[in-house]
Amino acid sequence: MTKEILLINLYCTVCRHYRNTLAAQAQRFSNNFLPKFTDEECITVYLFGIQEGKFDVKAIHAFIKAYWHNWFPALPAYQNLNRRINLLASAFQTLGGLLLSDEVIDESILSHLSHLLDSMPIIVAGAKRSGSARAAKGLCQKGYCASKGMYYYGAKLHLLGQKQYGALPKTRMVLVTSASENDITVAKEWLEDIANMDIFADKAYADATWSERLRERNVRLFTPVKLKKGQMFLDSADSYFSQAVSRARQAIESFFNWIQQKTQIQFASKVRSENGLIAFIFARLASLAFFYS
DSSP: OOHHHHHHHHHHHHHHHHHHTGGGGSOOOSTTSSOSSOHHHHHHHHHHHHHTTOOSHHHHHHHHHHHSTTTOTTOOOHHHHHHHHHHTHHHHHHHHHHHHTOSOOOGGGGGGSEEEEEEEEEEEEOGGGTTTOOTTTTTOEEEEETTTTEEEEEEEEEEEEEEETTEEEEEEEEEEEETTSOHHHHHHHHTTTOOSEEEEOOGGGOOHHHHHHHHTTTEEEEOOOOOOTTOOSOOHHHHHHHHHHHHHHHHHHHHHHHHHHHHOTTBOTTOOSHHHHHHHHHHHHHHHHHHOO
């Protein structure tokens, strides 16, 4: 399929969702309620630019102006495009959810499927600036990423994915919190209504009391076994069990690596506002859902 056909399909999909759902979130109460450069065009340009490997608004604006300006003759200046994207943050958030859930799911089979739970950092400022950064302060805070062994300022993307044999997991639930939020604290509230599934997660989610409550809803939580106080090594049974859980979890780690490779979602250093960060995250998820579903 050519890029032209992909772009047309993307625009038609955006228009369908905008007409049915997104328009209510993008209503304007001003004299400029019908801009020449439409919301549908703005959303399409941002998603298409991400797909083409342009990972910030300035690069996307330059790319569209240089190669696709005939398709978007009313493209505004970079500053205005950036402002419009920020104003459409809630629309990007909703669109990401709609595109991720476009596939019809047979709820009756979910009890027979395994799911994977984890989070990934969205870094607005690295370790050196993590204590002084103030961008998007309504959502961002300083936190610690154990997998990277670093402090950072930003947010977390929490994901529950359906495990698939020989493929990356399917996204079922997504949540964005500040970087300071503890993973298990978030999960206890976020997943309070789930039932009838197996979940594989890392040691951060290990909690005997929570596991018992989950079992009341026919949810089995599998995490690697933690060493007890003073214990140097796991016994053979616990070691094999932990290895099995870790192997099951490799799919979600690969999924996060794939998202990062395709969209650079972890590096949000050019984001300055909360709306900008929401648009940044969910536009990337929407782009992946559309182009790689």
